[in-house]
Amino acid sequence: MRTKMFLITILALMLAFSLAYAAGTPAGTVISNYATGAYKDANGNSLPNVTSNTVTTVVSQVAGVDISPASTSTNIVFHGTVSFALSLSNTGNGTDTFDLTKVSVETGGGVNTVEIYYDENGNGAVDAGESTVTSTSALAADARYDLVIVVTNVSGDDGSYCTTTVTGTSQFDSDVSDASSIVSTLSTSVMGITMTADNLNPKPGDIVTYSIYGENNGSATAKHIVLTNPIPSNTTYVPGSMAIMGSSRTDASDGDSSDYNITAAGAVTFTWGDAPAGASGTLTFQVQVNDGVPLGTIINASTIVNYNNILDEAQQPVSGNVNGARLTVSQLYAVELGADKTAIANPGDYIYYPTTVTNTGNGSDIFSISYSSVLASWEFYFDHNADGLINNGDVLITDSNLDGKPDIGTLIQNEVVYLIAKAQLPAGTSDGFVCSMTMVATSVGDEAVSDDGVISVTVTAPVLSLSKVVSPAGEQPPGTTLIYTCTLTNSGSGLATQVVISDNIPENMTYNTGSMKIGTATKTDTSDGDGATQSGDAVIFEIPQLGPGGSTSVSFQATIN
Structure with a gap:
């Protein structure tokens, strides 16, 4: 028997296809195919092809x-x-x-x-x-x-x-x-500002230097930086004291990156410009603590920085750290004594020197009172009613704090106490002598602080001289009447009072009754209050007073026996 040859050809037919998709064939694509067989008989004769049935596959969806x-x-x-x-x-x-x-x-x-x-x-x-x-x-x-x-x-x-x-x-x-x-x-600019002062406990009148240290602690450039520093209350800006990194700046708006009271009223303004990340700088200015600022006053400073970020967008203003710039006013010890005084007085007079003591410091203080003078003793009274007179209620000052020195007690700031110094000029003090007393008020809080007042008293005392002449002069025979004249002169600056001139009638002379005169005025011989008396062998003249530069004469007559 001849063998028949049989050839089967399988054909895959894609009914649908796609391009190269990431996840392959599109979802829903239908894939169909069938097989075809070709064959011959045993003698090699071709026979009709045979075809299989069609099979179908649908592509499912895959997510990606x-x-x-x-x-x-x-x-x-x-x-x-x-x-x-x-x-x-x-x-x-x-x-x-x-x-x-x-x-x-x-x-x-x-x-x-x-x-x-x-x-x-x-x-x-x-x-x-x-x-x-x-x-x-x-x-x-x-x-x-x-x-x-x-x-x-x-x-x-x-x-x-x-x-x-x-x-x-x-x-x-x-x-x-x-x-x-x-x-x-x-990534931003972070401006850090620290303000310090070189004297945290200043006194009124002291000058304080403020230092402002600025640093960009961020990672981006800070742009258009401007620092504003208001002058603190109870202080006054020191003109021309601004400096940037030790380089002086003017107060005017003249392009040197700083000004006072122009960009911002009552403030020091520094224009820094741009600061890259990590950049830093120091700015300084000075103020003076005002007179009279009370002890313990807190003086707070402030500094504000305005700047833009790297995109030139305005950022929130930053207030600096000012803990190191907080001032506490310390005590200034100061005293002021009243004005000096001049006076005139007669020997034996009491001298009065009304004055005041003022606490011109900025806190409470006690002031001791001392003096130096040629006079041995001065007394100091409180003048409670400030009338310049020692009267009821005015008492001597005492040692209130028991330190061995008389004082006026505690005075608060700007308090005034009224005093009267008293002394007596000794009898017999020479005319024209100047008696001075220096009164000193000394702070107990700081004994290096004091003030003084001086009273200068010029003594006005009488200085009398007496001269005598006889007329006629020269040799005279018995029976001649002589006129004796005494001239009294006050060459001093004080008033002479209760002057008594006694003149003895010489031997071999007989007083002429009723011949006494004071000046040109004839006086009686009896003691009848007219200032002249003849008593025994003497004539006595009484001059009630004779002023400075004054002069008077007295006379009487007697005959040579």
Whole structure:
């Protein structure tokens, strides 16, 4: 028997096909095929082909997604906004929609907000009309969906960062997803300002130097830095005292980066300019503590810095650390005694020197009273009613604090006490003698502080001289009547009182009754109050007073026996 030859040819016929998709043949593609057999009989004669039945396979859907880039990072400024462009591709083999989620992790204590936008025109920026999305539209296989991720800084310190994971998840197969990691690091300028003073306990009148140290502690340039320093209350700015890094500046607005009372009223203003990360500088100016500022007064200073970030956006003003510039006024000891005084007095007179003691310091103090004088003893009284007289209620000062020195007790700031110094000029003090007393008020708080007042008293005492002449002069015979005249002169500056001139009638002479005169006025011989008396061998004249520079004469007559 001849063997028949049989050849079977299998044909695979693709009824549908696709291009090279990422996940292979598109979902829903129908794959059909059948087999055809060709054969011959035993003698090699071809026989009709035989065909098998057709078998069919439908391609199922496979999900796939890719978000690109897988990671990206950039810096963000304080309160700033940054955008990240992402693209999501459907790498599956069928149409799919992808849910979009975001998870942010803050590191360093910052706060940021994150939004996902559909980038309709694919330009990598959010344009008008583009809105946030939570899922893509339905994407055919290999289709792309462009996104813009917008991160906005709310708060945080320089160097804090936000890590955001953006995930696209297939709605067809939730087990299929892809993600991109976005890191936004806060990079900002951080201006640190510290203000100090070289004397934290000044007295009124002292000059204090303030130093302001500024430093950009951030990682980005601070721009257009301006420091404003109001002059503290109870102080006065010292003209021309501003300096930048030791280089003097004027007070005028003349381009030297500083001014006083121009840019800001009552303030020193320094224009720093731009400061890169880590840059620093020191600025100085001086004030004088005002007179009369009370002890214990707190003087607070302030410094404010205004600046822009690297994007030239204005930042919140920063108040400097001024703990090292807080002044507490210390005590200034000061005293003022009343004005000096001149006076005139007669020997034996009491001298009175009304004066005042004023506490011109800035706190309470006690003042001791001392004096120096040629007179042995001065007394000091409180003049309670300030009338300049010692009267009822005026008492001697005492040693109130028991330190062995008389004092006037405690006086508060600016308090005034009224005093009267008293002494007596000794009898017999020479005419024209100047008697001075220096009174000293000394602070008990600081014995190097004192003030003095001087009273200068010029003594007015009478200085009398007496001269006598006889007329006629020369040799005279018995029976001649002689006129004796005495001239009394006061060459001093004081009044002479109760002057008595006694003149004896010479031997061999007989007094002429009724011949006594004072000046040109004839006087009786009896003691009848007319200032002249003849008694025994003497004539007596009484002159009630004779003023400074005054002169008078007395005379009587007698005859040679």
